[in-house]
Amino acid sequence: MRFKPKDGERQKMASKNAPDLIVSGAGWLIQFVSKVSNGLIASGYTKNDIHRLVTQQCEEEMNRGVTAFVNAIKRPPVPSYDPVINLYRWLVNYDETIAEKLKKLDPKTIGWATDYATDEKFPDSRKGMSIVTGKPIHFGNIMYHDRLEREVNGRLSRPKEFIDFLKAFPRPALDEHMPLTSAGQFWTNSLGNRYFLYSRLYDEGRRLDDLWMSPGDEWDARWRFLVLCLCE
Numbered sequence: 001m002r003f004k005p006k007d008g009e010r011q012k013m014a015s016k017n018a019p020d021l022i023v024s025g026a027g028w029l030i031q032f033v034s035k036v037s038n039g040l041i042a043s044g045y046t047k048n049d050i051h052r053l054v055t056q057q058c059e060e061e062m063n064r065g066v067t068a069f070v071n072a073i074k075r076p077p078v079p080s081y082d083p084v085i086n087l088y089r090w091l092v093n094y095d096e097t098i099a100e101k102l103k104k105l106d107p108k109t110i111g112w113a114t115d116y117a118t119d120e121k122f123p124d125s126r127k128g129m130s131i132v133t134g135k136p137i138h139f140g141n142i143m144y145h146d147r148l149e150r151e152v153n154g155r156l157s158r159p160k161e162f163i164d165f166l167k168a169f170p171r172p173a174l175d176e177h178m179p180l181t182s183a184g185q186f187w188t189n190s191l192g193n194r195y196f197l198y199s200r201l202y203d204e205g206r207r208l209d210d211l212w213m214s215p216g217d218e219w220d221a222r223w224r225f226l227v228l229c230l231c232e
Contacts, residue, residue, distance in 0.1 A: 078131055079168035087229065089133045090168035092161050094126040101163045107205030108170035110163070116195055116210040121187035122159045132161055134228040136177040142218045145194075148183065148225070156184030157226040159197050163208065165226060166199055171206055174199075180224045181211065198223075 040050055052058045053065075079090040093101075102113045134157060139148075149156065157165070162182030166174070174180065181198035188194055193212045200209060213219075 081169070081173075086135050087133055088135055088165065088169065089131060090165055091129060092132050092164045093129050094124065094160055095128065096160075098122065098159060098163065101160070101167070102208070106170070109167045109206065110199070110208045111205035112202070112207040114197070114208060114210040116187065117159065117163075117197055117208055121195070122185055122197070124158060124160050124185075126160075132228055134161070134165070134226055136174070136180055136224045137227045138177070138224045140221050142220055144218050145183070145213075148219060152225070152227045154184075155228045157182045157228055158185040161228065162197060162199075162226055166206065166208070171201075174206075175201065177224045178206075179222065180226060183219075183225050 037050055040053075041047075053062050079088070081088050097119050098117055099119065102110065102117060105111055105113065134155075137152065139151065143151070159182050161184075179198050179200040181196055183196055186194040186196045189212075193214050196211045196213070198209055198211050199206055201207075
């Protein structure tokens with residue numbers, strides 16, 4: 001049973017936490033103002049110039065600075081791709097089942113899907129929606145799965161991220177990264193063989209297929225892996 005505080009207790013809890021928030025906010029503001037001030041001085045501003053900025057004498061100039069600051073740090077829309085750092089950004093809906101994700105197929109995203117792509121074979125207890133970032137990585141050499149996991153610090157994508165990634169970036173995007181696999185989760189049959197989901201091109205479309213490997217098999221040099229980044 002979850003504990004639900006009464007209204008009076010909520011107010012006490014809020015007032016108890018409020019000083020922490022105020023102190024944290026004040027500390028951040030002091031650091032921010034100090035960094036801006038030092039940066040302006042380094043670029044040729046005098047203390048009198050800075051004083052005028054914080055009064056209405058230079059309101060237009062200050063507004064330009066605020067706008068530039070927000071534009072510099074705001075997150076890009078989703079889906080998006082930054083070619084400078086080769087980073088993709090997309091929305092993942094963990095509340096959707098795999099069946100719901102694959103209900104409407106499109107050759108530009110996923111034109112055909114294997115019967116192995118199910119929540120029973122690839123369960124995922126995560127909930128909600130999340131913006132994730134990642135990139136296809138091609139090592140170009142043979143390796144065992146354990147080594148692959150170590151190479152990417154366990155950041156291999158799982159099927160829900162992989163399917164939403166394919167749907168977020170229709171062809172011809174990603175064509176150069178095929179075959180691309182979601183190696184962060186696999187289904188094991190009674191013989192111990194591992195089944196992974198991957199995407200490849202066929203005719204004029206893209207498909208979501210399954211790949212089976214025995215525990216002693218290695219990934220060969222052709223495979224690309226969707227790897228998530230700790231960027232959010």
